[in-house]
Structures are given as C-alpha cells and as structure tokens.
Amino acid sequence: MEDDAPVIYGLEFQAxxxxxxxxxxxxxxxxVGTQSLKxxxxxxxxxxxxxxxxxxxxxxxxxxxEIWHISASPADRAVLATCYNHTLDSKVLTCxxxxxxxxxxxxxxxxxxxxxxSAAHSLELLCHLDGTAHGSTACxxxxxxNAHGQLVRDVxxxxxxxxxxxxxxxxxxxxxxxxxxxxEPVRTLEEHSHWVWSVRYNHSHDQLVLxxxxxxxxxxxxxxxxxxxxxxxLVDDDDLSDQEERRPEEKxxxxxxxxxxxxxxxxxxxxxxxxxxxxxxxxxxxxSYDGRxxxxxxxxxxxxxxxL
Numbered sequence: 001m002e003d004d005a006p007v008i009y010g011l012e013f014q015a016x017x018x019x020x021x022x023x024x025x026x027x028x029x030x031x032v033g034t035q036s037l038k039x040x041x042x043x044x045x046x047x048x049x050x051x052x053x054x055x056x057x058x059x060x061x062x063x064x065x066e067i068w069h070i071s072a073s074p075a076d077r078a079v080l081a082t083c084y085n086h087t088l089d090s091k092v093l094t095c096x097x098x099x100x101x102x103x104x105x106x107x108x109x110x111x112x113x114x115x116x117x118s119a120a121h122s123l124e125l126l127c128h129l130d131g132t133a134h135g136s137t138a139c140x141x142x143x144x145x146n147a148h149g150q151l152v153r154d155v156x157x158x159x160x161x162x163x164x165x166x167x168x169x170x171x172x173x174x175x176x177x178x179x180x181x182x183x184e185p186v187r188t189l190e191e192h193s194h195w196v197w198s199v200r201y202n203h204s205h206d207q208l209v210l211x212x213x214x215x216x217x218x219x220x221x222x223x224x225x226x227x228x229x230x231x232x233x234l235v236d237d238d239d240l241s242d243q244e245e246r247r248p249e250e251k252x253x254x255x256x257x258x259x260x261x262x263x264x265x266x267x268x269x270x271x272x273x274x275x276x277x278x279x280x281x282x283x284x285x286x287x288s289y290d291g292r293x294x295x296x297x298x299x300x301x302x303x304x305x306x307x308l
Contacts, residue, residue, distance in 0.1 A: 003299050006266050009055045011291035012042060017070040018287040020279075022034050023077040028279045032293055033067030035083060037288075041066055045101075050280065050297055056293070060101060068094075078103075079126070086230035096129035110283040129205075144182045148173060153196060159203045160228035166209060168196035174211050174269070176226055186226055191260055198274045204281035205229065205306055208261075208298065212271030218264040218286045222300065225258050229306075261302055266294045 010278045017033035028048040044059040065084040073079035081113045083096045104120045123172045140155060148169030158164035164186075172192050175185035192213040202208035207227035269290040277283040282298045 004053065006264070006298055007053060007055060007295045009046060009057070009293040009295075011042075011293065013039065013042065013291055014289050015067075015287055015291045015293075016289055017082070018066045018275050018285060018293070019070050019072050019080075019274035020065075020275050020277055020285075021077055022072045022074045022258050022278050025279050028277050028283060029071055030168060030275065030293070031070055031080060031286060034071040034291070034299070035066040035068070037066065038143065041084075043067070043070070043082075044293075046285075048277075048283070050283070052110075058271065059121075062099075063113065063122065064097070065095070077213040081129070094159065097144065098126040099276045100126055102141055145176060147175065147177075147185075151170050154198050156201050156300050158201050158206050158226075158228070160206050161226075163224060166199045168199045168203065168211060172196060172213070174199055174221075176223065183268040187223065189219075189221060189260075191221070191263075192217065195270075197270065197272045199276050200276055200284075202276075202281055207306075208287075210274040210276065212285055212286055214270040216265065216267045216269060216271060216288065218267070218271055218274055218294075218296070219260055220262045221259070222261050222263070222302065223258050262299055264294070265295055266296075 011034060011304050012033060013034040013036040015032055015034045017287045021029040021031055028050060030046045032044040032046060033057040036253045043062050043064045045060065047056040049056065060074070062082065062084070065086040067084050071081045076087050077097065078101045080101070081096065081098045083094065086093045086095050101123060131291050147167055150170035152167055152169045155165055155167045158172050163179045164176060165179060166174060166176050172190065172194060174189040174196055176187040189211070192211065192215050194214040196211055196213045198212040200210045207222055207224045207229060209221045227267055231249050265285070267286065267288040269288040269292070271286050271288045273287045275285050277285070282303050283295065285293060287293050
C-alpha cells in the first residue's frame, strides 16, 4: 500500500513559528505565526481533515509585531503565547505575551459565508510577559560546553527518558546527549548539509525524531538504540516449552540499527520548524520561511513495524 501524498498549505506572508495545539487531542490542529514587516501579522489555525486529506483554516490578527516563536497552552486550547518583535521609536523590542483566541475561532464554531469574507478576528491580550526584572530568559536547563561547533539552534527532551536530550545547530549536526554524562554525545546525525533549525522527538514513540534545516529538507530518523521501547520480547528460553522453542532465525536476530527512514523535499526555502501532531502520533507538520506548511505522515511500513 502506497503512502499518502503530502498536503501543502501556503501562507500569504513569510513564517517561522509553528506549534501543535497541545490541549486539543481529538482534532489534528496546528498554529502558525507569520513574519511581515509591512502588514499586520497573522496566526493561522490549521485543521487537517485526515479522512478527506484536506486543510481548513481560520486566521487571527497579531497586530503587535512579527512572530518569532509560538506556544500553545497544554491545558486550554484557546490560550497561546507568542514571542515577537515590536518596533517603537525606531527601536526593535523583543516582547512576549499570552493571548486568548476569540470564541468564533474555537473548534466547533461555524462562520457564515459573509463572516468568512470579513476581516480576520483579533487576539485578546491576557498579559504581557516582562522578563526584565528577572534578568535574561533562557530555555536550556543543562550547560553543555562546546555542544556544537557553532550556534545551537534548538533542543528537545526525550519525553520518556528525560535525561536524554537532542540538540541541533549551525554545524549541520544533530546530537543526542545523556545529561548524566555530557563529555560526549551518545549519538550524532550528520544528514543535513546546512544549519539545522529544529529537532523534535515523537511523544508516543521516541525513537522517531524529526529535523528541519536550511538545506530545505526534513529528515525522519529512527533512533532505536536510545529509545525507551525495548527491542523484541523479554522472554527467557527456559520459560519456553519444547513446542515453543525459538526458531534459529529468531535466535540470531539482531536489534535494528539507527537509520534515516525518510527525507522530505517539498520545501524550497529554509525549514525553521517541525512539529508532531498532538492528536495523531504518525502525522507531523513542517514550515519553511516562504510560508509553506507541509503535512506528512510516517511511512506506513515503519508504522506497522513499530506497532506489530
């Protein structure tokens, strides 16, 4: 059976901010933030209809500036946070705020044709996040000296083995670390030919790792050697009856090796973000700077191999 074709959605403006709607576990939904210097920026709510392989959208205005990062609340699907640049008196300020989406844009609401043609709804400001009183804000918890030869662009923790983390950077590498001993990475991937901007573990099957790069490619890797899922069945030979003795090929079977499963090349610009769906662990989205959002699936052969 052939794998389903990717689904592509084009935004009007450039973009680099992408997140799944974490609190939504029934519908496949992503949020995308734009970066425009001339026009009001937007947050696109992207609903993916898996049965019909189509995308439905809703657009909200983010009038305070270009969006550099977006996060969805894990508890309230109407709440999100953005990091953005705001221009004031010829100065560019880096700001952050928490927002609430209007009720009209929440799942289950229905617009009439007249409403759909009208101007996009605006976000409701809940609060600004002012970090000046607390010094600089950073997202890295552990200090790993010289982790990459150049700038580190992203980190992500293994959701099931939280002493494992993955990092990526301008040296074109993805490195996997055990925070209990950080003298050397436990694994290194060198599949990209340019800066690697994003790395994400799959939350249900942590051997699946996504990366996105300025080489315009998205890579799906199967890192089984550092996965939380054991290989094979943990049954001793002494527990088997004569009729249940292992076949020779089962005795000699070796664990699968770490490998790159697929490389996706639907983008034509730098891929700044890759994210797994919160509702479907076999589906993911990637976003490139030209405003192209691509939704793809894990190859079915690998999916069935993991499940069976």
